[in-house]
Amino acid sequence: MTKPPRRPTAFRIDELTKLDPAYEPGIGAPPALSSEPDELAESEADGADAQATPPRQSRRWSQLLAAAVSGLIVLAVGLAVDNLIEGLFSRSSILGWLGIVLAGLAGVALLALAIREIVGLLRIRRIADIHQRAAAAATADDREEARAVTRALIALYDRRPEMARSRTELGRHVREIIDGRDLIELAETGLLIPLDEAARRTILASAKRVAMVTTISPRALVDLVFVGAEIIRLVRRLATLYGGRPGTLGFLKLTRAAIGHLAVTGGLAMGDSLVSQLLGHGLASRLSAKLGEGVVNGLLTARVGIAAIELCRPLPFLTGQPPRLADVMSELTRLSRVGKDA
Amino acid sequence: MQLASIADEARLALATFAERAVGIVAPSLRLGVTGLARAGKTVFITALVHNLIHGGRLPLFKAYSSGRITGAALEPQPDDDVPRFDYEQHVRDLVDERVWPDSTRRISELRLAIRYESATFLNRSLGRGLLNLDIVDYPGEWLLDLPLLGKDYVTWSGEALAFARAPARQGLAAPWLARAAAARAEAREDEAVARELAALFTAYLTACRANDHIATEPPGRFLMPGDLAGSPALTFAPLENAGGNPASSLGAMMARRYEAYKDAVVRPFFRDHFARLDRQIVLVDALEALNAGPAALGDLEAALASILASFRVGRAGWLTGLIARRIDRILFAATKADHLHHGDHDRLEAILAKVVERAITQAKFAGAQVEVLALASVRATREGTVTQHGERLPSIIGTPLPGESLDGRVYDGAGEIAMFPGDLPEEAETVFSRQAETSLRFLRFRPPKLEQTAEGLSLSLPHIRLDRALEFLIGDWLA
Numbered sequence: 096m097t098k099p100p101r102r103p104t105a106f107r108i109d110e111l112t113k114l115d116p117a118y119e120p121g122i123g124a125p126p127a128l129s130s131e132p133d134e135l136a137e138s139e140a141d142g143a144d145a146q147a148t149p150p151r152q153s154r155r156w157s158q159l160l161a162a163a164v165s166g167l168i169v170l171a172v173g174l175a176v177d178n179l180i181e182g183l184f185s186r187s188s189i190l191g192w193l194g195i196v197l198a199g200l201a202g203v204a205l206l207a208l209a210i211r212e213i214v215g216l217l218r219i220r221r222i223a224d225i226h227q228r229a230a231a232a233a234t235a236d237d238r239e240e241a242r243a244v245t246r247a248l249i250a251l252y253d254r255r256p257e258m259a260r261s262r263t264e265l266g267r268h269v270r271e272i273i274d275g276r277d278l279i280e281l282a283e284t285g286l287l288i289p290l291d292e293a294a295r296r297t298i299l300a301s302a303k304r305v306a307m308v309t310t311i312s313p314r315a316l317v318d319l320v321f322v323g324a325e326i327i328r329l330v331r332r333l334a335t336l337y338g339g340r341p342g343t344l345g346f347l348k349l350t351r352a353a354i355g356h357l358a359v360t361g362g363l364a365m366g367d368s369l370v371s372q373l374l375g376h377g378l379a380s381r382l383s384a385k386l387g388e389g390v391v392n393g394l395l396t397a398r399v400g401i402a403a404i405e406l407c408r409p410l411p412f413l414t415g416q417p418p419r420l421a422d423v424m425s426e427l428t429r430l431s432r433v434g435k436d437a
Numbered sequence: 438m439q440l441a442s443i444a445d446e447a448r449l450a451l452a453t454f455a456e457r458a459v460g461i462v463a464p465s466l467r468l469g470v471t472g473l474a475r476a477g478k479t480v481f482i483t484a485l486v487h488n489l490i491h492g493g494r495l496p497l498f499k500a501y502s503s504g505r506i507t508g509a510a511l512e513p514q515p516d517d518d519v520p521r522f523d524y525e526q527h528v529r530d531l532v533d534e535r536v537w538p539d540s541t542r543r544i545s546e547l548r549l550a551i552r553y554e555s556a557t558f559l560n561r562s563l564g565r566g567l568l569n570l571d572i573v574d575y576p577g578e579w580l581l582d583l584p585l586l587g588k589d590y591v592t593w594s595g596e597a598l599a600f601a602r603a604p605a606r607q608g609l610a611a612p613w614l615a616r617a618a619a620a621r622a623e624a625r626e627d628e629a630v631a632r633e634l635a636a637l638f639t640a641y642l643t644a645c646r647a648n649d650h651i652a653t654e655p656p657g658r659f660l661m662p663g664d665l666a667g668s669p670a671l672t673f674a675p676l677e678n679a680g681g682n683p684a685s686s687l688g689a690m691m692a693r694r695y696e697a698y699k700d701a702v703v704r705p706f707f708r709d710h711f712a713r714l715d716r717q718i719v720l721v722d723a724l725e726a727l728n729a730g731p732a733a734l735g736d737l738e739a740a741l742a743s744i745l746a747s748f749r750v751g752r753a754g755w756l757t758g759l760i761a762r763r764i765d766r767i768l769f770a771a772t773k774a775d776h777l778h779h780g781d782h783d784r785l786e787a788i789l790a791k792v793v794e795r796a797i798t799q800a801k802f803a804g805a806q807v808e809v810l811a812l813a814s815v816r817a818t819r820e821g822t823v824t825q826h827g828e829r830l831p832s833i834i835g836t837p838l839p840g841e842s843l844d845g846r847v848y849d850g851a852g853e854i855a856m857f858p859g860d861l862p863e864e865a866e867t868v869f870s871r872q873a874e875t876s877l878r879f880l881r882f883r884p885p886k887l888e889q890t891a892e893g894l895s896l897s898l899p900h901i902r903l904d905r906a907l908e909f910l911i912g913d914w915l916a
Contacts, residue, residue: 101830103859103878105843106823107852108834238779268496272779272901277497284502 215342219349222338225251225409233276233413241275245282248409251338252286261285280414287337287408288415294333295418298400301329302423306393310385322392326350329396330403337407353402390427397423445708453713453762465515465548465569466914467713469748469764472720473740474577474646477772477814479538481720482572483527484814484898485907486511486549493897495904500915502904506553514548515571516709522547522574531815531898535884542661544575544710553915560916568914573710578657582703583711584743585655590692593655594675600654601641605732609644613637613674622676622688630687631672631694635659638674654740658702670697712749716910718768719745719796720812723789724776724879727861731869738792738869745796751803766806768909769793774901775813776879777858778820778831782811784861791865808909813901817882823855830857835882843878856880 176198184191225247232240249265252258265285268278305325309318330350334341341349401418456465472478488495489509495501514521522545527538549570555561585593598617601610616637620630639659646660658671665671673694682688721741726734751763771789774782790797790809800807818835832855839850848854859877862868885899 101828101857101860103843103857104823104825104830105846105854105856105880106832107854109852111823111855267494271494272782273497274902274905277905281496 211340212342212344215340215345216348218338219334219341219345221247221251222407222409226411229279229282229409230411233279233411236275238273238275238278241278242269245269245278248282248286251409258286258289261289276413279410283410283413283415287410290336291404291408291415291418294336294400294404295422297329297332297336298397298404298418299423299426301325301400302393302397302427305396306389306427308389309392310389318388318392322396326396326399329400333400333403334407337404337409349403349406352406353399390424393427394420394423442704445704445712449708449712450761463565463567463569464914465571466911467571467573467715467762468910469711469714469717470572470574470720471580471717471744471748472577472772473580473722473737474540475725476577476720476722478577478720479527479541479574480531481718481770481772481812481814482522482547482574483524483531483538484900484903485572486524486547487528488897488900488903489549489551489907491897493900493903495907497902497904498907499912500553500556501907503556505556506551506915509549509551512548512550512569514546515569516546519544519546519573521545522572531884532887535886537884541574541576543663544573544579544706546571546573548572551911551915556916568911570911575706575710576657576661578660579706580744581655581657581740583707583747585699585703586707586747590695591680593695594677594679597654597675598677603732606645609648610641613641617674617676620676620687622678622686622691623682624687626685626687626690628672631674631690634674634676635672656698656702658698665702669694670701673698707747711747713762714748714764715762716766716768717748717764718770718906718910719793720770720772721789721792722773723771723785723792724773726792727788727868727877728879734792734868738795741793742795745793746799750800750805764800764805766910767796767800767808768906769797769807769809770812770906771810772812772814773879774811775816775818775835776833776882777811777861778833779901780831781861784863784865785811787865788861788868791868806909810902810906810909812903812906814898814903815884816899816901817885821855823857832857833882835885838881838883841880843880848880850883 180191180194180198183194225244228240229244229248231237232244245265246269249262249269252262255262262285265282268281268285273281305322308321312318312321327346327350330353331341331346334346334349397418397420401420404417459465470478470482486509487493489501489506490511500506511524520543524547530536530538549572551568551570552566553568554566555564588596598614600606601614607614613634616634620634624630642654642659645654658665662671673691676688676691679688679692682692719741721737723734723737726737749761749763750767751765769789771785774785777785786809789811793809797807797809818833821832821834823830823832834853834855836850836853837848837856839848841848843856858879861877887898
């Protein structure tokens with residue numbers, strides 16, 4: 096920086112002009128004051144808020160194909176509806192009007208659905224954005240960025256009445272002088288640790304259910320369908336827990352990401368060793384082949400759930416612990432031991 | 438460095454062993470609050486106790502914020518021959534009168550008993566859930582004496598004369614230096630000469646302190662003699678050609694008294710308070726030194742390095758830990774961080790890290806954990822942004838102490854001001870060089886007016902990073 100150091104200055108507070116007349120100086124509140132008598136004198140651009148846009152992905156032919164085909168389908172549907180209404184009018188004008196009203200209602204409903212989906216997608220993007228910024232701010236111990244992230248997080252959970260107190264408390268911390276990483280840890284402890292506990296219980300319950308059903312189901316196909324359904328349910332519940340309603344498209348996106356995440360992290364998820372999984376599996380399968388299968392399916396569900404937490408959680412794990420497969424494992428083997436004894 | 442005699446060491450080992458034995462039922466932790474005069478030791482201790490007793494805002498002190506501390510109370514201290522720290526009076530000063538406590542004139546001690554529940558099952562069932570925190574407050578001037586333990590009279594004389602002849606102090610030291618040059622060390626001992634030299638030397642030390650605002654030159658007890666005023670142990674001064682003088686010469690008398698000073702004043706102080714610490718916080722008023730210029734900062738650096746060399750830093754094993762206390766965590770805190778906008782705190786920390794660099798390296802080498810913080814035990818200001826000529830000045834808002842002045846304007850201690858103290862340099866090294874003394878000015882502010890709840894209860898003292906300091910210093914004992 097080549098900027099020359101600025102000279103120290105002091106102003107009597109009653110000689111300054113408040114740019115915001117409603118402002119009352121309080122601890123930590125950033126007042127805006129000006130030494131010039133004119134309230135409009137402040138004219139400076141704050142370039143700090145400008146954010147780098149992520150690089151655009153190159154368009155692929157498949158995307159073009161999808162766009163063209165969906166355009167054709169929309170045209171076909173429109174044409175069909177138009178033909179239908181014309182046909183209805185040729186029979187009777189009452190039927191025709193009824194058709195128009197129904198088509199209009201369908202259009203409104205479709206629009207509402209689309210808006211909901213878009214809101215859901217934006218929410219997911221917002222969470223991903225908060226996550227990324229929080230991780231960066233914690234690493235760099237950046238006070239201002241951490242403050243912005245924490246404010247965004249408070250806004251994200253604005254509609255949760257049960258978090259009212261933690262939100263207020265955190266709001267007070269934001270106004271104090273606390274270092275970047277510390278502030279994000281406080282946000283995590285205040286807002287997300289209770290959610291983590293709920294998420295852990297959800298995963299455990301799902302895994303147990305899957306293990307149980309697999310053990311007692313007569314056919315492999317039943318297992319498959321049930322595991323699929325349970326995973327869908329689990330991801331949706333986790334997403335709702337951490338970030339509100341994700342919507343169908345958002346949910347699909349999340350599930351895809353969760354499974355992709357799983358593929359990347361592979362068997363060594365969350366610091367658990369593959370050994371313990373295999374050992375556990377061995378132990379379970381020695382008890383009974385069917386029980387062992389149940390345990391494996393339960394573990395699979397839990398792993399998808401843990402991957403989904405990583406994706407839905409607005410902050411990285413700093414002080415908190417992600418649920419570990421070992422916990423699920425011990426719970427499941429206990430279950431199978433009970434099953435064996437029964 | 439051998440600072441304590443063998444007898445002292447044995448006594449220390451016995452005392453430590455006895456304390457450890459008692460500590461099995463009620464562990465005690467000795468926190469050393471170290472800092473030169475006016476670094477903010479008394480305010481730090483008061484704020485720490487006040488926040489723990491009154492349940493302040495301490496989100497980063499985990500044992501407290503997670504609700505495991507059930508209470509803290511002042512208890513009778515273990516050492517019966519040391520006055521109690523006058524906590525109540527200091528709180529009254531800060532909260533009701535809104536003045537900073539007077540500078541400390543004597544040593545005092547207090548014990549804070551913290552009741553808590555451990556987070557681990559084993560400690561919860563085995564431990565008592567009680568930690569006694571012993572804190573000692575003392576005049577910062579006395580601290581300057583600790584390096585004397587490792588020096589004899591000849592070495593000290595040489596260093597003191599060289600220090601006085603530095604260009605920055607030559608004017609202040611002139612009367613004493615002139616008289617000292619006339620005195621001959623090999624002349625016959627003469628009480629009148631000794632008294633005269635000591636008086637001039639004391640006057641020079643006092644002038645140095647008034648000039649720099651920071652006392653950096655031993656012996657500290659000359660500035661604050663207390664009961665010992667006029668005794669032979671305080672009637673000596675450095676001399677030229679101090680070594681190799683015949684018995685009953687002036688030089689020999691001075692050397693004898695210097696040793697008496699070490700035995701009567703410095704060694705008991707070191708043995709009773711500094712050789713027995715578990716944790717240490719070093720408070721440094723870096724802003725005052727920045728105000729005074731690069732030379733003062735250099736003096737501060739040298740003074741701190743020599744003081745910190747006399748502490749017993751390092752990790753004690755479980756067996757050696759029974760008979761020896763070692764400081765295993767040191768926190769360096771730049772105090773009065775509230776006199777600066779928070780955007781500059783990182784730079785303040787960098788400057789402090791630079792000032793205490795030698796001490797940090799030593800401590801880390803010995804195996805101790807070290808952290809550097811910008812701290813305000815009591816936060817006297819709020820923050821705001823003032824725009825002037827299209828430029829945003831990150832400012833602090835508070836009431837300056839009466840008599841503080843900036844740009845020819847003297848404040849009366851009544852009205853609030855918004856103040857921009859100047860930008861701290863981005864490169865910490867530059868504060869030591871001459872060019873840096875341009876555009877920094879820190880005023881001193883009055884303690885804050887406390888907010889009151891609807892019921893009229895006053896809330897705890899506001900602070901900056903006091904909770905983080907606590908977490909580092911005692912957090913692991915409450916885990």
